[in-house]
Amino acid sequence: MLDKKIIDLCNHQINKELYSAYLYLSIANYYAEKNLEGFAHWFNLQAKEEYEHAEKFMNYVHDNGSEVILGSIEAPKNDYNDPIEPLKVTVEHEKYVTDLINEIVKVAHELCDYRTLNFLSWFINEQAEEEKTANDLLARYEIFVNDKKNLYLFDQEMKSRA
Numbered sequence: 625m626l627d628k629k630i631i632d633l634c635n636h637q638i639n640k641e642l643y644s645a646y647l648y649l650s651i652a653n654y655y656a657e658k659n660l661e662g663f664a665h666w667f668n669l670q671a672k673e674e675y676e677h678a679e680k681f682m683n684y685v686h687d688n689g690s691e692v693i694l695g696s697i698e699a700p701k702n703d704y705n706d707p708i709e710p711l712k713v714t715v716e717h718e719k720y721v722t723d724l725i726n727e728i729v730k731v732a733h734e735l736c737d738y739r740t741l742n743f744l745s746w747f748i749n750e751q752a753e754e755e756k757t758a759n760d761l762l763a764r765y766e767i768f769v770n771d772k773k774n775l776y777l778f779d780q781e782m783k784s785r786a
């Protein structure tokens with residue numbers, strides 16, 4: 625049996641992962657509306673990944689005989705000033721999610737909950753990757769934004785994400 629604090633934090637994280645999916649869907653829609661199809665595709669896939677993160681937490685709660693409680697999901701921002709803003713939002717959001725994961729790690733550590741620490745190690749690695757990817761996207765966008773041809777090629781490359 626997991627400590628109630630851990631179950632509550634897992635349920636909170638499920639909500640935040642679903643919010644992440646929702647946020648990335650809003651970004652995908654924004655890019656689709658701006659005809660940046662590659663960016664739209666990339667963020668649609670990212671939204672699916674976030675949904676999978678929520679699923680991992682739901683399975684973990686169930687596998688430990690506890691209950692998943694779904695709350696309401698906050699509405700994401702639906703409009704952006706320019707195509708670079710969603711990339712900045714993504715960088716900040718992934719840092720925030722890393723902080724959330726670290727908080728669960730901290731509590732699991734205090735409780736000597738080694739099972740949860742082991743479960744969370746996947747998310748620690750995943751967040752390192754997600755932050756790097758978000759930073760790289762923003763940095764590359766800043767390089768290419770002034771050259772329409774390079775921006776076109778960048779968008780094509782984003783389209784190839786499988």
Ligand SMILES: [Fe+2]
Nearest residue numbers: 641644674677
């Ligand atoms: Fe996530």
Ligand SMILES: [Fe+2]
Nearest residue numbers: 644718721754
């Ligand atoms: Fe993420």
